[in-house]
Structures are given as structure tokens and as C-alpha cells.
Amino acid sequence: MSDEDSPELPLHPSDDEMIEVVEEARREARYVVTDYPVELLVRKFREEPEQEGDIYIPEYQRTLRWSDQSQSYFIESVILRIPIPPIFLYDVKGRLEIVDGSQRVRTLVRFANDEFALGALDRLDVLTGLKYSQLPSTIQKRLFNTPIRSFVLDEGTDESTRIELFRRLNTTGKTLHDAEIRKGAFRGPFLDLILECAATPIFKELTPRIAKSADPESERQELVTRFLVYSDHYSQFKHDVRRFLDSHVIKSNRIISETKVQAKRAEFDKTMQFIHANYPSAFYRAGKGGALPRVRFEAVAVGTCLALRKKPNLTFNGNSDWLFGESQFGKLQDLHDPD
Structure with missing residues (x-):
């Protein structure tokens, strides 16, 4: 392919376009800042969304992963009133969904319910081995009266903005995969289609190698999401892959019909069968191991x-030599492989 045949690279957006994108993203998150005492968080908390409670954990949040020792250090910090990271909540018709801070809130609830005793502490070793009910009443009151800085997102905040905030704030433990978050947050027939397609034997055979840092099941779900969304809407994509995919999953869950689901499933199967029959290793570059780009x-x-x-x-x-040679496709692939 000659230089004249090479596709033109897209022009860099203008300053005005970049400013517009930044300002629009800033306007999407509206919130108020407040301080909730520990007692209120404990009293109003419920583990599951369907349970009657004013503060709850959404399905996309993972289970408690802190060890008892880590929870003990956190309780010590609260008693000492050492500044801790704020929690982020989302107003859902007057109830508060925990966007970030579930580990901290769960720890406070567990300790207040005598579900664990304090482990070895750095500064308050005199409290080591004690449960909440065994603490002097003065310390109990001080713990319960301690304010926790809280950011409450307005109910009008876009759903994908809320999920994106969770991704950015979620820094403890293993970060959730995009597909895992969608699986918990965006329930509906389109998501069911994604999960079903990702689990088909032929697709698993075509995608044998997944990055060690990623969960194979979740990564295949991510790939299927991209296939289903881009095959219909690739010309609409401008920037922000996550937001683009999230918005279309949310929309499709709401409007897709059973007939359309069947049609999309059949098209996915037909496409994978064609690839399997004609270039089954095309998802991987020739002579290179590692994960699927x-x-x-x-x-x-x-x-x-x-x-x-x-x-x-x-x-x-x-x-199929063109799929694996030093063609323009291969050169462009080198530029994008990090994603």
C-alpha cells in the first residue's frame, strides 16, 4: 500500500471542542457535601438494595474484602478522629446508594454489631481484643458521634456518570473490570444477550488467550459488548470508550425487543462461525503470544x-496473509495494542 493510499489520521480537535467536552463532563456530576455521624450511617444502613433502609449497597459493589486487622485500623482511626477518605453516595428517591465507601461503612456496621473484636492497634493497644459493646460508654459515644465527610450525588446525575465515578474512586483491593460493573449495574435483556454470547463454545475457542490481569469471563463479555455496540453504532463514536459503551448498554436494555435480541444473537453466531471457518486465529497477531488485543x-x-x-x-x-503481515492494518495495530 502506497503512502497515497494510507488513510488520513483524524484532525486534532480544536481548543473550543476540547473545552466543550471538558465543561459538559463537569456539568454531569452534581452533588452536595455534608457530614453524617457514624451513628446515622450504622442505623440507616442495609446490606442489600431490596432491603428497607435509607443507605444501601448497589449490586455492582463487591463484597467486603478488608481483613479484620484492616477493619481494626480503620476503627482506630475513627476513634482517634484521624481524617479518613470521604464516602460518596447517590440520592435515589430519598434513599442513599453507596457509590464509594462500602468497605468503610460495612466495617462501622460490623463493629457496632459486635461482629469482630479489635486486633492489634498502633496507638490504642489498650483496646486490643475488645468488641464495641465492651468499650467504655464515653468511647462508644465518641465513635458514634464522629462525623464522616460525605458527597451526595444529585438524583439527576446520569447513570453512566455515577458508574464512572465508582470506577475512578474505587482504589481498594482489586479494581473491578468494566464488564463486571456493567453486569451488576445495567441489568436487562441486552446485558443478558452479552453474557450469553460471551459464553458460547465457539467464541471461547476463538479467544483462548486472555491477559493474566483480567478475568477471562469478564474480558470476553467486554469484547462481546464492543462487538454488539460498535457493529451498530461505530460511526457515532467520538471519545470516551467506557461512556460510549455504557450509554448504549443502558439504552439497549430499555428499548431492545425480543425479536431484536434473537436477530443480534443470530448475527453474532454467524459472524463467529465465518471467522472460525476462514481465519480462526485472526484475533491474534501472527508470531506474537500474549493477550488478545x-x-x-x-x-x-x-x-x-x-x-x-x-x-x-x-x-x-x-x-488471510493480509491479517498477519506488515500491512497498514498491522502498523495501525501497533499503535493501538496498549488498549
Whole structure:
């Protein structure tokens, strides 16, 4: 391919365009700042969203992962009134959904309910081995009266903005995969379609190697999400992959019909069968091990899907060298592999 045939790279956005994007993103998150005493957090907390309680944990949050020792250090910090990170809540018709801070709130609730005794402490070793009910009443009151800085997102905050905030704030333990968050937060028929397609034997056979840092099941769900969204809406994408995918998953969950679900499932199966029959290793670059590059998967899978839409009886000439050679496709792939 000559230089004249090379595709033009997109122009860099203007200053005004960049400022508009930044300002729009800033306006999406509206919140108030307040201080809730520990006693209120403990009294109003419920573990599950469906339980009657004013403060609850959404499905996309993971279970408590802090060890008893880590929880003990946290309780010590609260008793000493050492500044701790704020918690972030989302107003849902007067109830408060925990966006970030579930580990801290759960720890306070567990300790107040005598579910663990304090381990070895740095400064308050005199309290080591004691449960909440065994503390002097003065210390109990001081603990319960301690204010916890809280940011409450307005109910009008966009759902994908709320999930994005959780991603950015979630720094303790293992960070959740994008697909794991969608699986917990964006329930509906479109998500069910994603999960079903990702679990098909033929797709697993086409995607044998997944990055060690990623959960294979979740990564395949991420790839299927990209396939289903980009195959219909790739021309609409401008920036922010996560927000783009999240918004379309949310919308599709609300409007997709059972007939459309069946059609999308059939198209996914047809595309994967065509790839399996003609270039089964195309998702991976020749001569290179390691994980499956997402952008390569998108190019091959979505490109094949669009070709089959145009020519349902498409046949392949058997020459797949262009998929693995130093073509323009390969050069562009080198630029995008980090994603």
C-alpha cells in the first residue's frame, strides 16, 4: 500500500471542542457535601438494595474484602478522629446508594454489631481484643458521634456518570473490570444477550488467550459488548470508550425487543462461525503470544459482521496473509495494542 493510499489520521480537535467536552463532563456530576455521624450511617444502613433502609449497597459493589486487622485500623482511626477518605453516595428517591465507601461503612456496621473484636492497634493497644459493646460508654459515644465527610450525588446525575465515578474512586483491593460493573449495574435483556454470547463454545475457542490481569469471563463479555455496540453504532463514536459503551448498554436494555435480541444473537453466531471457518486465529497477531488485543478484535469481528450484512452469502478466497503481515492494518495495530 502506497503512502497515497494510507488513510488520513483524524484532525486534532480544536481548543473550543476540547473545552466543550471538558465543561459538559463537569456539568454531569452534581452533588452536595455534608457530614453524617457514624451513628446515622450504622442505623440507616442495609446490606442489600431490596432491603428497607435509607443507605444501601448497589449490586455492582463487591463484597467486603478488608481483613479484620484492616477493619481494626480503620476503627482506630475513627476513634482517634484521624481524617479518613470521604464516602460518596447517590440520592435515589430519598434513599442513599453507596457509590464509594462500602468497605468503610460495612466495617462501622460490623463493629457496632459486635461482629469482630479489635486486633492489634498502633496507638490504642489498650483496646486490643475488645468488641464495641465492651468499650467504655464515653468511647462508644465518641465513635458514634464522629462525623464522616460525605458527597451526595444529585438524583439527576446520569447513570453512566455515577458508574464512572465508582470506577475512578474505587482504589481498594482489586479494581473491578468494566464488564463486571456493567453486569451488576445495567441489568436487562441486552446485558443478558452479552453474557450469553460471551459464553458460547465457539467464541471461547476463538479467544483462548486472555491477559493474566483480567478475568477471562469478564474480558470476553467486554469484547462481546464492543462487538454488539460498535457493529451498530461505530460511526457515532467520538471519545470516551467506557461512556460510549455504557450509554448504549443502558439504552439497549430499555428499548431492545425480543425479536431484536434473537436477530443480534443470530448475527453474532454467524459472524463467529465465518471467522472460525476462514481465519480462526485472526484475533491474534501472527508470531506474537500474549493477550488478545481489543482493537484487533474489534477490527476483525466488526469488519466481518459488516461485510456479511452487505453480502450475506460472502465467500472467502482462503488468503488471510493480509491479517498477519506488515500491512497498514498491522502498523495501525501497533499503535493501538496498549488498549
